[in-house]
Each structure stands twice: as C-alpha cells, then as structure tokens.
Amino acid sequence: MKKFSLVLLFVALALFTNAQSISKIINASDVKRIESILSSDSMQGRKAFTAGSEKAAVFIGNEFKKIGLGTLNGLSGYSQAFTMVSPKLINISATIDSSVIDAKNVIPFTTAASLHITDKSGFRKTVLKAGAQFRKEIGAYLKFKENLIVFVDTSFAQNFTRLNRMRQQLFKSEKSVVFVLGTFAADRYDINITQELTEQQGSNVVAVIPGKSKKDEIVVFSGHYDHLGIGKVNNNDSIYNGANDDASGITAVIEMAKYYKAANKNERTLVFAAFTAEEIGGYGSQYFSKQLDPDKVVAMFNIEMIGTESKWGKNSAYITGFEKTDLGKILQKNLQGSSFSFYPDPYTDQNLFYRSDNATLALLGVPAHTISTSKMDSEANYHKLSDEVNTLDLNNMTEVIKSVIISAKSIVNGKDTPSRVKADELTR
Template sequence: MSINKQEVIRIETELASDKMEGRATFSPGIELASSFIENEFKKIKLSFFDQLKNYRQEFDIKGKAANNVIGVLPGKSKPNEFVIFSAHYDHLGMAKEGVDKIYNGANDDASGTTAVIALAKYYKELNNNERTIIFIAFTAEEIGGFGSKFFSEKMNPDSVVAMFNIEMIGTESKWGKNSAYITGFEKTDFGPILQKNLKETNFNFYQDPYPTQQLFYRSDNARLAAQGVPAHTISTSKMDVEANYHKVSDEVSTLDLDNMTEIIKAIALSSQTIINGIDTPSRVKKR
C-alpha cells in the first residue's frame, strides 16, 4: 500500500506551513495551496474534470475569483457512476494581532486535504476502480461552503454513488486510536458497508457522537446529501473538547500523524467495494 507516514507528513506540513498564511479564501496563501494541490494531482497523473482544461474549477464569489481543485480517475466498467473523495483546503487566514498571527489549519482541514491527495495516489497505483473517482479540494468552506455549492450544482446527484468527505482527522477520536465517526451514519448503509470491509482490521467507524451540532449538514457533503446522495463526512474531531479548533494553535505539531496515516489507510480499505462497483450505498432521504 502506497499510503505511508512520510508522504502524509510531507503533504500535511506543506499545506499547513506558515508560507500559506492560513489559506484564507481570496488570499495569496490559498493560491499557493491551490498550486501545490494541482501539482500533486499532476504528479499522480489524474485526468481533468468534465470540460476543464486543468485542475482548477474556477468561479466567482460576490465578484471575487475562487477555485476548487479537482482531479479524476476514470472508471473501467462503470465510468458514469461517480465516487467522490473531498476535503476543504481553505482556512481562516491571519489574525489581526498576537505573536502568532497565522491560523495554520493543520487539522482543519489540511488533514482532510492530505488524505484526499494520498488516496488519489493510492487508487491511481491500484488501478482497479470500476467506478470513476473524483478527488476534490474545495475552497471557501469556512465562509459559507461556496466551493461545494458550486461543484454540487454542476453534478447530477443520481450519478453520484457515494461521497467521502474528510474533515479533521489529525487528532484521536473520543474512542482513541484506530477509530473515526461518520456523520449521518443512521441515514444510509454507507457506514455498515465501510465497517464490513474492515472486518479483518482493528479499525472501527462509529456514529457521530455530537448529534446536537448537526455536523451532517455543516460540511461540504451537505449539498449533495440534501439531494439524496449518500454523502458523509468522516472525522475524529472531538467537537466538545478540541483544544485547537479555529485557533492559531492548530499546527502540525499538535497532530497524531501515525494515527492519521492509519485513518487514511482505513478509508482506502473500507471504500474498496464501493469503488469496485460491488456495493452501492442506500440513498439519503431528500430534504
């Protein structure tokens, strides 16, 4: 398996570096982050999405330019059935005062973006995906989910079989190592399918333990989920006690990179039967 800790550290450290200046939407820092992700997709040799001429899906937010970064791995026997792996690469930018002014966003959500890149490399090397896989780094999640909104409006929800949105996997979950939770677990059989594929491992996916926070409809999976797609977010964030959430202290040094690597491996293994066209998760009841 090509998912290794050294690669995870390399990607995570770059995305959460000070030179990215907190990756605020519209900033020079987010342009640096976009270029880095685009280059990673180029090295992996992913295809372009839809009619795009490169990896950038460009659009305007209230007259200002923004872009998602998208790469595609075409499916072999079911190319018109899509599985999405996504994360948001934007964060909060710079604080106005203080010794440390940079919101590095190592966990939120450089960790998820790192996972998307690592999974793209893994599936490209594996070369056995029957369904088409779309890898997306969304922009503007922190200011209203504009990137996922724009992308979702371009997609026919009936063609999307599943969406793995990955958000904050850099710290241990409330259950400790080798565990994560899935938002909206009870809404489809997505979670049970993933867990079935992990029966030979010691990794466990759990139901979202923070139901009052409505996490299922608070991340980039929400737009497609509302249209019936089994679009779920995988996370380990302890939303009640996460010490560095939305703080300048959200830095790489606070992450458990060994555990994060194991989570990415678990996502890779757990998704195999969906990628290969064997399992098709049930749909979310439309809102």
C-alpha cells in the first residue's frame, strides 16, 4: 500500500513538473498575441492565393525564425511553394481509329496550354473496363507516374462527365492523363487540345526540429492558415477573420514549436506545418504529403478549431477517426492524472476524419488525426463573419495546446508508436 501510494505520488509529481515546465514556455498572453494578429482585419480573411494569406504566411515564417527552427530537406526557407493551375478548355479535336470523336468524350488532365498526342507520342494506353470501381481506378490513374491515355467503357458515361469537376484545379505538372469515353482498338489516334490556363501560387509554411536519436521518424504538428477571405457586407463587417478556423490551430502549432525548441529533448524529428488552401480543397496538405515518405511519418496531430469549449466543457477536446488507429488511446493514457480529457469524435456522421488536412496522410496509412473542440452541431460562428478573436476562450485554448503536448509526450520521445490506418480503411 505504501509502495503503491509512493508510485502514485511520483506519477503526480512528474505530471506536475511537466505541466509546470510547459506553463513557463506557453502562456495565454503569447497565445493572445499570435491569435489576434492572425485573425486581424489586416489579414483580409486569409483566403488562399491572396495578398492576405501571403501576409499571414510571412508572419508565421517570422515566428518560426524567431523560435530558431530548422527547414525541411530541400527547402531553402520555411516557404513550401507550389503552383495550382485552372485549365479552361478552348478546343479539343480527336480522331480515333479514323472516326472523329465528340469533344465532350475527351477529358484531359493536363496543365499544358496545348497538347497534341498520337499513338506515336509514347503515352501508355489503358482501358477502364465495365464493372471496375470507377472512383478508385481514376484516382490511381491520376497518380500514375507516366503520361497516360485511358479508354473508359461507355457504361461509365454518367460518371465520366464528373471528371470535368475534378480537373478544375490541378497541381502544375509535366505529366498528362487523357480520358476518352468509348471502346476503341485505338491503334491510330490523333488528339489536339488547347486550353487557357490560370495559374495561382500558394505556399505552406513548414519548419523542423531534428530528432535526437530517431531522425528518420517524423511527427507532424499542423493546422491551416487560410480561411474564407472577404464576403458581402453584413452589419458593417465583410471580413471572415477565421479566428477559430483555423488561426487557433496555427497559434497552437507556433506555441508547440516554441515549447519543443526550448525543451530540446525530442527523440523523433518534429515537423511543424501551416497549410494553405484547406478551405478550397485541401491542396496545401496534399502537396505537403507528396513531399515526404509517408512510411516515415509516425504520427500527425492536425489542430483545427480549438478556440471554444468542447461539448464537455473546459480542458477537453476530441480526436477524429479515434477508432482507426490507437493514437487516441496513447494520448488518453498520457493524459491520465492530468486535468485534461480527450474523447473520440462525437460527430462521426459528419465524416470529419476525411474532411481536414490529416486526410491525405491518413489515406496513405499514417496515424494522422485532427484534434478539435469545435461543436460541429452547434458552433455559433463556424464559417461566419463573426468568427472573431473576442468569441474565443483564450485561457482554455492555452490549456488545450498544453494538453496536446502532454498527450504527445511518449510519441515525441520515441517510446510509443501508434498503429497505422488499416489498408481496408483506405479503399473507401
């Protein structure tokens, strides 16, 4: 009995000292400073690919620099830039096996202004047969490393037109994939495509603290800095400040970077990522995910909307996709004896696991989850002009940020490795 209570005392003491050292580095006044700047009107709602979001990116980069963080392999600074292209078709003419094909039966995924391909162009030819899983196969074709021409069985005629929506925004690429509806021998074909291109530059802001002993094992902390921009004037306001969504997550990422840099004892490599273009399709996190080897990513903590109290009140949050890996259980174990509780996502019908920036890595098997406090069935200011800093509980938000650090301890120090998202989950 005596031994037992001594052990308990040590556990309590260890938690207390841990919490104390975190409180020395992370405090509500710095949380308020960062949160207020990111959600100020001068950032113009941080819409992706606008001057407002660029300003936010510069601010985040400056914070990373002040903290003294390193850069990701291959990058000269914190900015991870990429180009999105919106292609508008001007003209398509196609002849296949000497018959002329209706332009609407050809849908190209290319970021070239003009493309002329024939059976001699070296495009790999393939056929999407009746009965195949359309969405899954299309996804695989679009990830293909070579130029590709895909003849799609006419039983997919209805699905086929949906491809037009998927090609509205593409990552700039040298590679082209051309879909043609119809059954052809396709021994001879000649296709001419011209398009008008609109290019947009965006950038994630990414920083690194190399691991002490497990450099090749990566833990990602992320949020998104873009929001909805400027809308119609209503009650003298037109700026979507996105204080909760997701300036709160970015504030958390900066504060956590500050803590881990000062603590200087992470065994695994920590990557801090502020994504752009979440609100318009998750393009920033998609680009980021393609730049790393998913097998090296041990865990991802994506922080989305932690500025309000969760449905359970203060000092609590939820984890999306809780049952898909055992990351949540590890976090709960590390929080035992503290005043925090993490719960499984109570809004499973909203499919949040696949709706935020964790999704791309999760679909590659990474235990990548989102931590949030947002009451998704009743959050008063969600995606409204009124999502402003004065609606947030910054003290509680500070505590939630600390709780993520406490919960992540055994993962950051390399003692726990969460299970991967199972392959059968990934064939949705």
